Amino acid sequence: MSVTATIRIQEADFDAAQEIAALTGGRTDIGAVVTFSGICRGSENGEPIAALTLEHYPGMAEAEIGRHADEALSRWPLQGLTIIHRFGRIAPGENIVLVVTASPHRQAAFEAAEFLMDYLKTNAPFWKREESEKGTSWIEARDHDDAAAARWTRS
Amino acid sequence: MRVKYFAWVRERVGVAEETIEPPADVRTVADLIGWLSSRGETYAHAFEKPKVIRAAIDQAHVKPDAVISGAREIAFFPPMTGG
Numbered sequence: 001m002s003v004t005a006t007i008r009i010q011e012a013d014f015d016a017a018q019e020i021a022a023l024t025g026g027r028t029d030i031g032a033v034v035t036f037s038g039i040c041r042g043s044e045n046g047e048p049i050a051a052l053t054l055e056h057y058p059g060m061a062e063a064e065i066g067r068h069a070d071e072a073l074s075r076w077p078l079q080g081l082t083i084i085h086r087f088g089r090i091a092p093g094e095n096i097v098l099v100v101t102a103s104p105h106r107q108a109a110f111e112a113a114e115f116l117m118d119y120l121k122t123n124a125p126f127w128k129r130e131e132s133e134k135g136t137s138w139i140e141a142r143d144h145d146d147a148a149a150a151r152w153t154r155s
Numbered sequence: 156m157r158v159k160y161f162a163w164v165r166e167r168v169g170v171a172e173e174t175i176e177p178p179a180d181v182r183t184v185a186d187l188i189g190w191l192s193s194r195g196e197t198y199a200h201a202f203e204k205p206k207v208i209r210a211a212i213d214q215a216h217v218k219p220d221a222v223i224s225g226a227r228e229i230a231f232f233p234p235m236t237g238g
Contacts, residue, residue, distance in 0.1 A: 038238055054237065055162055057230060060214035067215075085237060097238055117238055123216065125230075126237025127162035138163050141234030 005069035005081040009061045011088040014098055023080035023102050030079050034109040036099040036117055042092035044139065049092065050131040052139075056087045057125035068119045072101075075115070076108040083116065085126065115152050122149040156223070158191075160201070161232035164208065167201035177223075184210045185219035187229065202231075209234060 006022075008014075016037055024030050040052050065083055073081060080102035090096055099116050103109040128139040159172040181190045185205070192202040202208060210217050211230040223229060 056237070057159070057161055057211070057214070057232070060211055060230065063214045064216070121238035122235060124237045125161065125211070125232065125235055127233065128236045129162070138233065139236045141236050145238075 003073055003078055003080060005066070005073065005083065007062060007065050007069060007082075008084045009056065009058070009065075010084065010086060013086070013095055014084045016095075016098055016100070019082050019084065019098060019100050023082060023100055027079075029104065030102045031104045032106040032109040033080075033100065033102045034106070034113040036097075036113050037095055038097035038117075040090045040092050040094050040096055044130050044132075047132055047134075050133075051089050051091045052096070053089045053129045053131065053136075054087045054096070055127045055129065056085075060125045061085065061087075064124050065120065068116055068123065072112045072116055076101075076103065076112040078103050078108060078112055081112070083120075085120065085124065087126065118145070118149040118152060121145040156226050157228045159228065159230040161230065163233055164201050164231050167197060169197050182222055182224070183219065184212070184217055184221045184223060184229070187223055188219070188231070191231075207233060 016035055020033055043049060069081055069083060078101055082100040084098040086096055099113050101109040101112045122145050129136055130139055157172060158175050160168045165171050177187060177190050181187050188202050188205050191198045209232050212221060212226045213228055
């Protein structure tokens with residue numbers, strides 16, 4: 001059975017429980033669902049922040065996430081996959097990103113979700129800008145995120 | 156060809172996108188960064204550290220040695236910080 005990933009790039013919030021239900025509703029073949037939610041923290045490097053604003057590259061964001069979704073579907077026996085990434089202004093405590101993977105057994109669901117998040121961090125064209133009392137500044141990419149993504153590369 | 160800029164590259168250049176016609180000897184993404192840098196102070200500031208700049212041709216990531224001929228859309232941006 002071929003599985004199609006659901007990918008949405010949106011400004012609006014999402015409901016993780018509703019997305020899980022949409023993947024699993026009416027099915028009895030799924031044995032494992034892993035959900036990753038990325039949430040806006042109220043501080044960055046110890047300094048309080050008022051909000052994040054996420055800029056994205058429309059078109060490429062969907063295409064790039066789609067390429068990684070296809071790779072995940074080819075590497076792990078997934079029965080369902082949903083990826084949602086928000087853009088725009090996001091306040092502390094609000095959702096930023098959601099990855100839901102479904103498979104017969106847990107290992108594939110865990111691994112695929114981790115693979116997708118590692119690649120979203122380094123390859124999906126989104127940029128975070130933080131707002132604080134000091135003004136606004138772009139968040140810098142982290143080397144350990146590159147290292148996390150590199151461990152999935154197949155030689 | 157159309158060029159798009161994102162995040163602080165966009166802020167430094169001062170526009171989100173524009174249409175450019177680089178000369179024929181501008182063959183690669185790295186050449187294009189060099190050519191853009193020569194167009195004025197705002198470009199020179201945006202591309203002052205070329206190794207930090209990431210590029211995409213027609214909405215797919217490319218390396219600096221990628222050939223730009225035939226590209227419809229080229230984008231320049233900082234390392235990504237989504238997720």
